[in-house]
Amino acid sequence: xxxxxxxxxxxxxxxxxxxxxxxxxxxxxxxxxxxxxxxxxxxxxxxxxxxxxxxxxxxxxxxxxxxxxxxxxxxxxxxxxxxxxxxxxxxxxxxxxxxxxxxxxxxxxxxxxxxxxxxxxxxxxxxxxxxxxxxxxxxxxxxxxxxxxxxxxxxxxxxxxxxxxxxxxxxxxxxxxxxxxxxxxxxxxxxxxxxxxxxxxxxxxxxxxxxxxxxxxxxxxxxxxxxxxxxxx
Numbered sequence: 001x002x003x004x005x006x007x008x009x010x011x012x013x014x015x016x017x018x019x020x021x022x023x024x025x026x027x028x029x030x031x032x033x034x035x036x037x038x039x040x041x042x043x044x045x046x047x048x049x050x051x052x053x054x055x056x057x058x059x060x061x062x063x064x065x066x067x068x069x070x071x072x073x074x075x076x077x078x079x080x081x082x083x084x085x086x087x088x089x090x091x092x093x094x095x096x097x098x099x100x101x102x103x104x105x106x107x108x109x110x111x112x113x114x115x116x117x118x119x120x121x122x123x124x125x126x127x128x129x130x131x132x133x134x135x136x137x138x139x140x141x142x143x144x145x146x147x148x149x150x151x152x153x154x155x156x157x158x159x160x161x162x163x164x165x166x167x168x169x170x171x172x173x174x175x176x177x178x179x180x181x182x183x184x185x186x187x188x189x190x191x192x193x194x195x196x197x198x199x200x201x202x203x204x205x206x207x208x209x210x211x212x213x214x215x216x217x218x219x220x221x222x223x224x225x226x227x228x229x230x231x232x233x
Contacts, residue, residue: 004039004046004073004100005031012055013047015067024062028071029093041101042073042125042153043094049077049108056080057108060117062087069094075106080114081129084139089119095153097129098160102153104128105160111135111233112162115142122146125153127160133186135233138172145179150186161185168233171196192233 015024028045031038038044049057057077060067068090074081074097081096095102096112105128112129113121115136122145126133133149136142149166152158166183169176171194183190 004042004044007045007047008051009047009049009057010051012052012059013057014059014061023066023068025068026058026070026072027068028073032071039100041103043071043100045071046073046075046100048073048075048106049081052078054078056083056110056114059083059085060087060089061085062089062117066090068092073098073100075099075108077108077110079108079110080112080135081108081110082113084113084115084117084119086117089115089117091119091121092123094124094126096124096126097133097162098125098127098153102127102148103158103160107163111164115139118142120145124148127151127162130163132164132166132168132188132192132233133162134167135170136168136173136176137170137233140174140176142173142176144177144181147181149181149183150190151182151184157182157184159185161187164188164233165192166190168192168194170194170233 028043031044056079057074066088070092073095097108099106102125107128107130109130111131112126112133117139118141120143125148150161152160165188166186
């Protein structure tokens with residue numbers, strides 16, 4: 001057993017499709033298949049932004065194409081860890097804002113994941129980031145399922161909060177949903193909605209509890225116990 005394999009870019013990683021229909025897969029789980037399980041606590045590939053002074057980590061510019069990021073650790077970037085600008089995007093089984101164990105913060109300075117296009121985010125740990133764990137700024141049909149947001153990896157509720165909300169839905173999101181997530185210890189709300197968001201613009205999210213502060217979504221109406229800061233994203 002050894003540490004995960006490190007990648008330390010010297011410039012921002014912009015991901016684009018070769019053609020308008022070509023999909024791109026960056027799959028860290030192939031390292032496990034090839035070399036064995038060198039990190040039983042989480043993914044095998046760590047992409048760290050400590051060489052950069054500005055910019056996000058992995059930036060998706062996929063136009064009409066699909067991008068899948070699977071089994072990666074993305075941490076230490078000055079802005080967002082993952083920035084989704086276009087296309088259909090899938091983030092599965094990643095650690096964003098943590099170390100290889102998922103139990104200590106290696107913050108991205110901005111959001112963990114910033115999405116301006118369709119995204120599926122599932123089975124990931126998105127904690128310890130400078131601002132929101134997931135910032136869904138715009139886009140249709142974003143699905144956020146079975147993640148740990150603001151808490152450490154594992155089964156225990158160990159605090160590893162993000163610096164703003166756990167999940168923030170912006171005014172231009174629509175037909176989006178969040179379900180089955182463990183959300184806690186974030187600075188602001190567990191799930192926050194932009195005040196301009198139309199009530200019929202976000203799908204039913206179920207019930208989530210933000211540890212330390214209550215933020216339950218009963219249908220579409222947020223109920224909170226504290227007065228949030230003006231900028232929760």
